[in-house]
Amino acid sequence: MAFYLHSAIRTIDEQYEGDAARIWADRPSSADVILRFLGFRGVGPKIATMAVNILARQFKVPFSDHYCIDISADVHVKRVFHRLGLSAPALPSRDQYRARSMSPEFPGLLTLPAWQTRRECADPVTRSATSCYMADICPTASGSGPLSVRRIVARVVPSSPGGRDSSCAWAP
Numbered sequence: 001m002a003f004y005l006h007s008a009i010r011t012i013d014e015q016y017e018g019d020a021a022r023i024w025a026d027r028p029s030s031a032d033v034i035l036r037f038l039g040f041r042g043v044g045p046k047i048a049t050m051a052v053n054i055l056a057r058q059f060k061v062p063f064s065d066h067y068c069i070d071i072s073a074d075v076h077v078k079r080v081f082h083r084l085g086l087s088a089p090a091l092p093s094r095d096q097y098r099a100r101s102m103s104p105e106f107p108g109l110l111t112l113p114a115w116q117t118r119r120e121c122a123d124p125v126t127r128s129a130t131s132c133y134m135a136d137i138c139p140t141a142s143g144s145g146p147l148s149v150r151r152i153v154a155r156v157v158p159s160s161p162g163g164r165d166s167s168c169a170w171a172p
Helices: 002-015 030-038 045-057 077-084 093-102 107-121 149-156
Strands: none
Touching: 030 045, 030 107, 045 107, 077 093, 093 107
16 A cells, blocks of 8 residues: 555656646546546556546536546445346446446446445345335335336436435535
């Protein structure tokens, strides 16, 4: 870990004149910034994408687009996607493509709501699926068939008609 931290500091010093903010300066495309992070030793696609996602959502760093900010499908996101009927557990790569189809302009926007859903209401030990804010449309909670992707998008993507308030912390 110390090796990668030292390497990152050297890269920032040598390539960005000691100013990490130069990595995302001048409204670059999301792909450009992800590629810049991938240039750091020890940073792979998931970490690079998560870093750009956090810069966009939490720090409101302006990018020319958000197309390449994919969902970070960790175990929690995968479980929520499976429980909502969006993907099969044996096909985890579908999560990324499902997120892209649900929110093509910013697929990574679905990472935090899916993670929060897992933490708040899809934990098999501490929570009941019926107490979840998604229970009325969730096939796991209701025992119903496949879920309408349109209904999920309306529930979690702020820019969609009927979606959550754009003042939410995870809104771009």
